Amino acid sequence: MTAPIHTLSNGLRVVADPLPGVRTFALTLAVEGGARFEDERRSGWSHFLEHLVFKGAGDMSARDIVERIEGEGGTINAATGYERTSFEVRALAHSLPLAVRVVAELVRRPTLDEAEIVREKDVVAQEIAEAFDTPDDHVFEMAQARAFEGQALGRPILGSVDSLQPIDRAALAAWAGRLYSPDRMVLAASGAVDPDQLVALAEAAFGDAVSQPTVRPEPARFQGGAATLSRRIEQANLVFQLPAADAHDPILPAQRLFVEILGGGMASRLFQSAREARGLAYAIDAYGETYEDAGVLGVFAGASADRAAELAELTAAEIVGLAERGPTDAELARAKAVLSAGLFMSDESLAARAGRLAVQTLIYGAPVATETTDARLRAPGASEVAEAGRRMLSAGRAAAAVLGPRAAGPAARAFERALFAAA
Incomplete structure (x- = not known):
């Protein structure tokens, strides 16, 4: 059997996968949006935004975000790909309300502090340099660039130092509004989870979010x-x-x-x-x-x-x-x-x-x-x-x-x- 889907009025979909006999859950918020949705001048912005939301969101500082999750024995992580961005929490069953609330704050109310933006540009620049210095990482970027030359699929997910340079709070806030749109999100949980509770938590945390229009990626063309x-x-x-x-x-x-x-x-x-x-x-x-x-x-x-x-x-x-x-x-x-x-x-x-x-x-x-x-x-x-x-x-x-x-x-x-x- 497949897990049923509940769709909120704003388009966000909720999928619950309860499993008997377990005491923990895994929660994933997947967003249809990533590096492939960027034009060349915004290359790397989705990955950069994923970093920035962990620097503060809602009433939480960067330290608060991890301490609230880890304080209950859980873990939190995120990843950006070409077509999707995801946020993941693993924790004990009683922490489901906290997990949904924290993830919602990350995508809906990131602080996007100007000082953190400046600092994180240096951090991501180091990440870009590390990828270049790691031969078995950089060779994949080289092949991808040849396969999809001149397209977002052919550019590194991390972007470049030059493409990240123009980012400021206003630009990043606008990008967050476009990327983290509820109609392109799915909140899924597996394990010790009650479907009705998950839907209620999603409604409380995301129900008033407003969907934003986005530009669809151009069709991919394998160049070689x-x-x-x-x-x-x-x-x-x-x-x-x-x-x-x-x-x-x-x-x-x-x-x-x-x-x-x-x-x-x-x-x-x-x-x-x-x-x-x-x-x-x-x-x-x-x-x-x-x-x-x-x-x-x-x-x-x-x-x-x-x-x-x-x-x-x-x-x-x-x-x-x-x-x-x-x-x-x-x-x-x-x-x-x-x-x-x-x-x-x-x-x-x-x-x-x-x-x-x-x-x-x-x-x-x-x-x-x-x-x-x-x-x-x-x-x-x-x-x-x-x-x-x-x-x-x-x-x-x-x-x-x-x-x-x-x-x-x-x-x-x-x-x-x-x-x-x-x-």
């Missing part, structure tokens, strides 16, 4: 291309990407199986061929990123610079081979078992449940039962998995990024040449 950055480090960091299915595409379950078979674990094709058989990489794995109207299949690997191009060619060959010939029966069975197990394991995490309920409601309009998702993952056959791969290749575009010693640079173009020459 190669990026290299030479640094004097020991290992080359590589990311390869292909355009993939969006969150609403019926081929998505088959694509998820394709990703798992390609590089989802130690039994995957890439791990066995690149690491075990040829020793080309210590770490290599495939992943999928799914957006409302776009998607990415990616491969990350670390390799010695002098073998980076060889690894790129092998990666391309494995992608093409799986797309052309499909998986074996054993590979398909393993992938289905792994994804199914992961799905039901996450069902045993209150935080995962609450987060999933909120996000699915934003994307699909309602939560999707775990059993339904499992059935969809188990349905595709080998031919459907192969078709998912062929569809990704049919665009004729790929993005590649290489960060490391200069000798590794040719791997970026080697991936694209091998991929489409083989295809």
